[in-house]
Amino acid sequence: MTGSEIDDRAGWRPVARARTYELVIDRIEEQIVSGQLVVGDRLPPERDLAQMLGVSRAAVREAFRALEAQGVLRMAVGTGPDSGTTVAALPSQALTRLLRFHVALANFPMADVVRARIMLERESARTAAQRATEAELEELRELLDEMDAPDCDRERFNDLDTRFHVAIAEAGGNRLVADMTIAIRESLRRPLLAAFDDLGDEWDPIADGLRHDHRLIHRALLARDAAEAEAQVERHIRSFYRSAWLQDLG
Amino acid sequence: MTGSEIDDRAGWRPVARARTYELVIDRIEEQIVSGQLVVGDRLPPERDLAQMLGVSRAAVREAFRALEAQGVLRMAVGTGPDSGTTVAALPSQALTRLLRFHVALANFPMADVVRARIMLERESARTAAQRATEAELEELRELLDEMDAPDCDRERFNDLDTRFHVAIAEAGGNRLVADMTIAIRESLRRPLLAAFDDLGDEWDPIADGLRHDHRLIHRALLARDAAEAEAQVERHIRSFYRSAWLQDLG
DNA sequence: GACCTTTCTATGGTCAGACCAAGAGCTGGC
DNA sequence: GCCAGCTCTTGGTCTGACCATAGAAAGGTC
Numbered sequence: 001m002t003g004s005e006i007d008d009r010a011g012w013r014p015v016a017r018a019r020t021y022e023l024v025i026d027r028i029e030e031q032i033v034s035g036q037l038v039v040g041d042r043l044p045p046e047r048d049l050a051q052m053l054g055v056s057r058a059a060v061r062e063a064f065r066a067l068e069a070q071g072v073l074r075m076a077v078g079t080g081p082d083s084g085t086t087v088a089a090l091p092s093q094a095l096t097r098l099l100r101f102h103v104a105l106a107n108f109p110m111a112d113v114v115r116a117r118i119m120l121e122r123e124s125a126r127t128a129a130q131r132a133t134e135a136e137l138e139e140l141r142e143l144l145d146e147m148d149a150p151d152c153d154r155e156r157f158n159d160l161d162t163r164f165h166v167a168i169a170e171a172g173g174n175r176l177v178a179d180m181t182i183a184i185r186e187s188l189r190r191p192l193l194a195a196f197d198d199l200g201d202e203w204d205p206i207a208d209g210l211r212h213d214h215r216l217i218h219r220a221l222l223a224r225d226a227a228e229a230e231a232q233v234e235r236h237i238r239s240f241y242r243s244a245w246l247q248d249l250g
Numbered sequence: 251m252t253g254s255e256i257d258d259r260a261g262w263r264p265v266a267r268a269r270t271y272e273l274v275i276d277r278i279e280e281q282i283v284s285g286q287l288v289v290g291d292r293l294p295p296e297r298d299l300a301q302m303l304g305v306s307r308a309a310v311r312e313a314f315r316a317l318e319a320q321g322v323l324r325m326a327v328g329t330g331p332d333s334g335t336t337v338a339a340l341p342s343q344a345l346t347r348l349l350r351f352h353v354a355l356a357n358f359p360m361a362d363v364v365r366a367r368i369m370l371e372r373e374s375a376r377t378a379a380q381r382a383t384e385a386e387l388e389e390l391r392e393l394l395d396e397m398d399a400p401d402c403d404r405e406r407f408n409d410l411d412t413r414f415h416v417a418i419a420e421a422g423g424n425r426l427v428a429d430m431t432i433a434i435r436e437s438l439r440r441p442l443l444a445a446f447d448d449l450g451d452e453w454d455p456i457a458d459g460l461r462h463d464h465r466l467i468h469r470a471l472l473a474r475d476a477a478e479a480e481a482q483v484e485r486h487i488r489s490f491y492r493s494a495w496l497q498d499l500g
Numbered sequence: 501g502a503c504c505t506t507t508c509t510a511t512g513g514t515c516a517g518a519c520c521a522a523g524a525g526c527t528g529g530c
Numbered sequence: 531g532c533c534a535g536c537t538c539t540t541g542g543t544c545t546g547a548c549c550a551t552a553g554a555a556a557g558g559t560c
């Protein structure tokens with residue numbers, strides 16, 4: 001027999017020795033799931049909580065850091081009403097950081113990310129065509145006008161472009177979809193700017209193409225034409241990906 | 251004038267005083283973005299890195315915790331080749347935790363989460379219909395057979411159900427879409443089980459309906475009928491949501 | 501020489517205690 | 531009545547110690 005008899009027996013796997021800070025997280029999660037902690041609530045001061053849980057302050061702090069990284073907590077010094085450690089609602093920022101790291105690590109292939117982006121933004125465009133308010137449509141138009149300015153460099157263009165797509169996602173009304181859209185766009189910011197620079201002289205015609213695409217999307221939204229908005233968004237993203245990365249999505 | 255003149259001047263906002271651990275994270279992110287750190291690489295021991303960066307070990311540890319929470323690092327004691335702190339690729343787990351917290355905090359309304367789920371799983375079903383392997387289709391069938399077992403209680407049913415949907419997402423071939431699907435399903439586990447229990451005697455007919463839906467989805471995948479697979483997945487999720495939460499998605 | 505046991509060492513895990521820094525509120529002098 | 535300065539709370543950081551784990555190395559036994 002090559003292995004030990006007590007190994008790989010179905011149904012048995014080693015217990016993961018929980019680290020102290022994970023136990024602290026578990027206690028906090030209990031409070032959240034049971035509804036005893038809601039967004040805006042304050043947690044006890046680190047020193048107090050450490051004593052209450054019977055652990056060191058360092059363990060509490062490491063737990064807080066992990067939760068802060070997930071956008072669940074917000075920490076601030078001082079005394080006032082906004083100070084201390086409070087339960088936050090920052091899923092968008094946390095999602096963005098998470099995705100940025102994993103895109104940089106190439107855990108998600110670029111093509112997969114772009115396909116996901118198409119899926120998300122089609123959904124948002126469809127919903128936005130149905131329920132965007134007049135004010136939201138007007139805001140989109142203003143963004144497009146700003147992108148037409150002659151002194152709009154590539155970085156500013158990209159930031160306005162991002163705001164345009166994010167505004168559509170938020171007009172779509174689905175928080176989760178909007179936050180995922182934001183996360184994808186922001187995580188692509190650096191590679192996108194690098195691709196813009198690589199374009200060299202080809203930039204101007206491509207930017208004009210993007211401006212034209214955006215107007216078509218905006219027009220479809222104004223016309224409340226969900227199918228057209230979806231189609232234009234998909235065409236827009238695919239053609240941009242093709243020109244910036246010289247690849248097709250198949 | 252009600253406010254100070256130096257406040258809310260467009261373009262000016264207070265600098266966020268970076269905390270030491272955030273600076274440590276920035277250094278690590280630099281290494282990752284520049285490609286000097288790739289998945290599997292080891293970071294220096296905490297004590298060494300602390301000295302190299304001129305900060306305390308506690309600051310390094312807090313940074314590591316934040317990155318661990320994002321699925322970017324993996325920490326293990328000991329001396330062997332797998333010990334120490336290494337760059338990991340665990341986006342799925344990190345996404346799941348993140349979403350679980352924010353669903354529990356109701357930062358994402360249930361209806362939004364379910365709509366996002368429909369969007370994701372439609373995409374996966376469409377792609378899976380085109381590219382699922384014979385082995386993957388067979389695995390799906392085995393899962394469905396297991397769900398037919400008479401001794402399959404609600405929790406086991408839910409776990410098999412999850413594996414069925416996740417398997418389709420993975421057969422779809424898009425890592426990001428699959429990981430988001432996993433995260434959504436897992437984050438819904440607790441509320442889903444609670445809803446199952448609330449059903450009481452209505453459980454049996456509903457479970458039969460789910461089994462039937464699954465067979466229809468499976469059949470569409472076998473037939474390589476992408477449009478039908480998409481439609482069946484959407485119908486399945488909508489009808490389940492309607493019966494479990496007694497609400498319509500509109 | 502092969503193999504098992506013991507010891508060593510590197511590394512993360514945890515803790516205690518100290519001091520710093522920001523910020524709201526209190527207090528006393530003007 | 532108002533402003534400066536003190537005070538207290540709370541997170542931010544550092545130091546240094548010791549614990550726990552798991553390979554690696556050393557040593558002993560057959």
